[in-house]
Amino acid sequence: METAREAILSIRGLRMMYGDRYVLRGIDLDVYPGQIIGYIGPNGAGKSTTIKTMLGLVEGYTGEIRIFGKDISDGSVDYKQRIGYVPETAEVYDALTAKEYLTFIGNLYGLEDEQAEWKAKRLIDLFGLEDAYNARIVSYSKGMRQKVLLISSLLHNPDILFLDEPLSGLDANSVMVVKEILAQLAAKGKTIFYSSHIMDVVEKISNRIVLLDGGEIVADGSFDELKAQSREGSLEEIFNRLTGFHEHKEIAERFVSVVQEV
Numbered sequence: 001m002e003t004a005r006e007a008i009l010s011i012r013g014l015r016m017m018y019g020d021r022y023v024l025r026g027i028d029l030d031v032y033p034g035q036i037i038g039y040i041g042p043n044g045a046g047k048s049t050t051i052k053t054m055l056g057l058v059e060g061y062t063g064e065i066r067i068f069g070k071d072i073s074d075g076s077v078d079y080k081q082r083i084g085y086v087p088e089t090a091e092v093y094d095a096l097t098a099k100e101y102l103t104f105i106g107n108l109y110g111l112e113d114e115q116a117e118w119k120a121k122r123l124i125d126l127f128g129l130e131d132a133y134n135a136r137i138v139s140y141s142k143g144m145r146q147k148v149l150l151i152s153s154l155l156h157n158p159d160i161l162f163l164d165e166p167l168s169g170l171d172a173n174s175v176m177v178v179k180e181i182l183a184q185l186a187a188k189g190k191t192i193f194y195s196s197h198i199m200d201v202v203e204k205i206s207n208r209i210v211l212l213d214g215g216e217i218v219a220d221g222s223f224d225e226l227k228a229q230s231r232e233g234s235l236e237e238i239f240n241r242l243t244g245f246h247e248h249k250e251i252a253e254r255f256v257s258v259v260q261e262v
C-alpha cells in the first residue's frame with residue numbers, strides 16, 4: 001500500500017511567481033519509490049518549472065519540497081547526487097567526445113575517471129554507439145545526443161530520475177529499449193518523473209498520471225482511474241477534456257485556409 005510507505009518526494013503548497021503572475025498555484029504531491037509519474041499538461045502549464053524547482057534550479061518559490069525526507073531549502077545539495085535529469089533542451093559540450101563528456105559528468109557525480117569511463121563505454125555499446133564513442137558530439141545526430149544525455153543522467157545510478165521528452169529523436173528500436181529500461185528501473189524501486197507530450201507513450205509507460213493545467217494539478221491517478229472518472233477512451237482524449245480543449249478541427253481548418261491565402 002502506498003500509504004504504508006514513506007514518500008521519496010513530497011511537495012506541499014508549492015507556489016511560484018514570475019513577474020506578477022503565479023505559474024505554480026499550490027502543488028501538493030506525494031511520490032513513492034517505484035512510481036513512474038507521467039507528468040503532463042499543456043504548454044506553459046508549469047511542468048518544467050516544477051521539475052526545475054525540485055532540482056534546486058529555481059529560487060523564490062513558496063511551500064515545501066522534501067526529497068529523500070529532507071527539505072531542499074535547508075541548503076544541502078547532497079540530494080542532487082541521487083537524482084538524474086534529462087532536460088528538454090540540453091547544453092552538451094559539442095567539442096568533447098562522448099567518452100570525455102561522460103567521464104566529466106561521472107566525475108561531477110563523484111565517480112573516478114576509470115570507473116566513469118568503463119561504465120559509460122558499456123552503456124554506449126549497449127545503445128549501439130560504440131563507433132562514435134571517441135567522436136566529437138558535434139558530429140552526432142539528434143538521437144545519438146539524446147542517448148548520451150540519457151546515459152549521463154544514469155551514470156551515478158540515481159534513485160529519482162526526471163525526464164523531459166526523453167524519447168525525443170530516438171528511432172523506434174531505441175524507443176523500445178528505453179521504455180523497457182525505465183520499466184525495469186522502476187521495478188527496482190527507482191522513481192521516475194516522465195514529462196512528455198506524447199500521450200500514447202505516457203499512457204503505456206506510467207503507473208500514475210499527474211495532469212497539470214494553469215499551475216494546478218487537475219487530475220492524479222492511474223490511467224485506468226482517470227479513464228473511469230472521465231469516461232474517455234485514450235489519455236489524449238482525457239487530456240483534451242480536462243484542459244477544456246475541443247477545437248482542434250476548427251483551428252486546423254482556419255490554419256490551412258490561411259496557409260492557402262496567396
Ligand SMILES: Nc1ncnc2c1ncn2[C@@H]1O[C@H](COP(=O)(O)OP(=O)(O)OP(=O)(O)O)[C@@H](O)[C@H]1O
Nearest residue numbers: 018019023041042043044045046047048049050088
Ligand atoms: N524564467 C522564467 N521567467 C519568466 N517566466 C517563465 C520563466 N520560466 C517559465 N516561465 C513561464 O512560466 C510558465 C510555465 O512554464 P513551464 O516551462 O514550466 O511550462 P511547461 O508546462 O514546462 O510547458 P511546455 O510544455 O511548453 O514545456 C509559462 O507561462 C512560462 O512562460
